[in-house]
Amino acid sequence: MSVSVPFLDLSRHVAPLKHGIKEGLSAVVDSGAFVLGPEVGRLEKTLAEYCGTKFALACASGSEALLMALMALDIKAGDEVIVPSFTFFATASAVARLGATPVFADICPDTLNIDPEDVAKKVTSRTRAMIPVHLFGRAADMIRLQEIAEEHGIVIVEDVAQAIGAEAVMKDGQNRRVGAIGTIGCFSFYPTKNLGTMGDGGALTTDDEVLAHRLSLIRGHGMEPRYYHKLIGINGRLDAFQGLVLNQKFPFLDMWTEERQKIAEQYMMLFESAFEKNPEMREVVQLPLRAGNDRMVWNQFSICVKEAEGKEEKKVRDELKSFLGAKKIGTEIYYPLGLHEQECFQYLNYAPIDLPVTYHVSRSILALPIFPGLTCEEQESVVEGIAEFFG
Numbered sequence: 001m002s003v004s005v006p007f008l009d010l011s012r013h014v015a016p017l018k019h020g021i022k023e024g025l026s027a028v029v030d031s032g033a034f035v036l037g038p039e040v041g042r043l044e045k046t047l048a049e050y051c052g053t054k055f056a057l058a059c060a061s062g063s064e065a066l067l068m069a070l071m072a073l074d075i076k077a078g079d080e081v082i083v084p085s086f087t088f089f090a091t092a093s094a095v096a097r098l099g100a101t102p103v104f105a106d107i108c109p110d111t112l113n114i115d116p117e118d119v120a121k122k123v124t125s126r127t128r129a130m131i132p133v134h135l136f137g138r139a140a141d142m143i144r145l146q147e148i149a150e151e152h153g154i155v156i157v158e159d160v161a162q163a164i165g166a167e168a169v170m171k172d173g174q175n176r177r178v179g180a181i182g183t184i185g186c187f188s189f190y191p192t193k194n195l196g197t198m199g200d201g202g203a204l205t206t207d208d209e210v211l212a213h214r215l216s217l218i219r220g221h222g223m224e225p226r227y228y229h230k231l232i233g234i235n236g237r238l239d240a241f242q243g244l245v246l247n248q249k250f251p252f253l254d255m256w257t258e259e260r261q262k263i264a265e266q267y268m269m270l271f272e273s274a275f276e277k278n279p280e281m282r283e284v285v286q287l288p289l290r291a292g293n294d295r296m297v298w299n300q301f302s303i304c305v306k307e308a309e310g311k312e313e314k315k316v317r318d319e320l321k322s323f324l325g326a327k328k329i330g331t332e333i334y335y336p337l338g339l340h341e342q343e344c345f346q347y348l349n350y351a352p353i354d355l356p357v358t359y360h361v362s363r364s365i366l367a368l369p370i371f372p373g374l375t376c377e378e379q380e381s382v383v384e385g386i387a388e389f390f391g
């Protein structure tokens with residue numbers, strides 16, 4: 001019997017916390033402290049400890065975090081910042097909003113993270129920074145990216161929006177949490193992220209005291225003291241309600257991450273038995289790469305399909321998505337188009353096939369349900385549906 005499966009059901013992991021959150025919110029109402037304040041301070045302390053950085057600064061969203069990071073580094077018109085094309089829009093729009101030029105790099109076909117060799121090719125005398133994205137919860141190749149950054153004197157800003165708690169294996173063989181590797185780490189607490197709030201939220205991490213101070217100035221219109229403006233900042237503050245929700249959820253993050261890891265492993269096993277029954281399916285369905293010694297936090301579990309029976313990959317993918325949709329199995333496409341193909345970036349004059357891996361992955365990728373509370377029965381239903389489509 002196949003059951004319907006939502007792509008994402010946020011109510012499941014929140015259910016046991018609902019009561020505490022409501023009580024806490026009511027205390028915030030009574031406190032009268034609504035912007036920043038002690039809840040946000042507590043969140044910043046927890047996040048810095050969790051990531052292993054000296055400083056953490058909460059802000060209004062992941063998009064604002066990226067913008068503020070680049071502002072703190074004084075990225076401006078004439079500067080180039082290398083970003084993956086296969087990411088959420090905000091990674092690149094932060095660069096463009098400051099008048100600088102996003103330079104799009106391709107991704108690796110197995111990890112779907114930015115390809116360091118393509119980054120190396122795209123460095124010019126104008127390159128000031130690169131923004132590796134730890135896509136879907138997998139750390140980018142930070143060893144190689146750090147080498148390139150050091151060689152050319154480029155700053156690394158990490159986009160950690162999808163990867164809180166993920167770890168990369170570093171040169172010394174030790175693991176390091178993402179957000180503590182580059183000069184600045186940018187986090188998002190949007191509800192669909194692994195640590196999601198009940199609205200918008202974000203954060204920045206750094207070990208650099210000067211940058212941390214600059215970031216806190218930027219977050220509050222550059223004021224120091226009040227109504228005396230040292231620099232042109234923005235309003236990037238987080239409110240106490242979001243701080244409270246995140247503080248209540250934070251102690252459960254590692255447990256939810258382990259659940260995501262188990263779900264991913266379960267998908268691998270279910271697909272393996274489906275491949276045994278139908279060996280041709282192995283040729284047309286590419287599973288995500290398993291984690292090595294790095295720690296993956298599985299914000300998404302995305303498969304890629306290949307062209308089959310003379311049908312283009314995009315047609316196969318879109319038909320699979322509708323087929324599953326008809327069975328009430330939710331899937332999503334992250335992302336249907338590389339940023340270099342987006343209308344708003346046409347002024348940069350990329351041809352679609354200039355970034356061939358991004359081009360093909362965006363046309364063949366499909367994200368399956370993965371969230372704390374997803375049941376084995378639901379996972380079986382997802383894989384059975386896919387097997388039936390290819391059967």
Ligand SMILES: *Cc1c(COP(=O)(O)O)cnc(C)c1O
Pocket residue numbers: 061062063064087088090091133159161162187188189190200201202
């Ligand atoms: C979600 C996300 C962002 C933006 O975060 P918001 O909090 O939604 O502004 C930035 N980069 C990536 C990779 C994301 O997934």
